């Protein structure tokens with residue numbers, strides 16, 4: 250019998266303890282053990298980016314990481330984007346507004362890749378945005394709309410930074426509430 254290893258981590262803000270086989274992939278741990286099936290598996294060898302999650306804030310391919318490697322870390326999956334009131338996260342809203350998904354299979358990976366650059370997005374060039382998402386593949390080839398969505402999100406964040414200078418000097422942008430408040434005030 251394969252020896253199991255005890256791990257403790259935080260997943261989407263919640264503490265998780267488990268005993269897992271050392272060879273268990275992080276993607277399989279999230280999907281099969283925690284039922285967080287928003288993380289998709291495409292190629293399963295690090296090429297497509299569909300399985301992207303954040304590990305201590307950095308995007309990683311969960312099909313290439315072992316669950317035991319996540320011991321002691323903070324993992325964020327696409328489910329973490331869900332707002333408490335059920336509304337869309339600004340990244341999700343931008344993708345919806347710009348028709349940046351077709352079949353949607355690649356979308357969780359794109360959303361988490363963009364989540365990983367969220368704080369840096371206001372100062373990024375279009376070339377940097379394209380490079381940041383270049384590790385994610387979309388079989389529906391919706392790249393033009395995906396880039397448009399990220400650029401709209403960038404404009405919204407820049408507008409928010411102008412209106413709220415506290416977000417300009419390195420303090421974290423309130424991506425959950427403030428951006429939606431900005432959007433609401435826009436339509437008055």
Ligand code: FES
Nearest residue numbers: 291292293298312
């Ligand atoms: S499923 Fe992980 S990179 Fe494709």
Ligand code: FES
Nearest residue numbers: 351355387388389
């Ligand atoms: S929307 Fe279908 S694979 Fe990207």
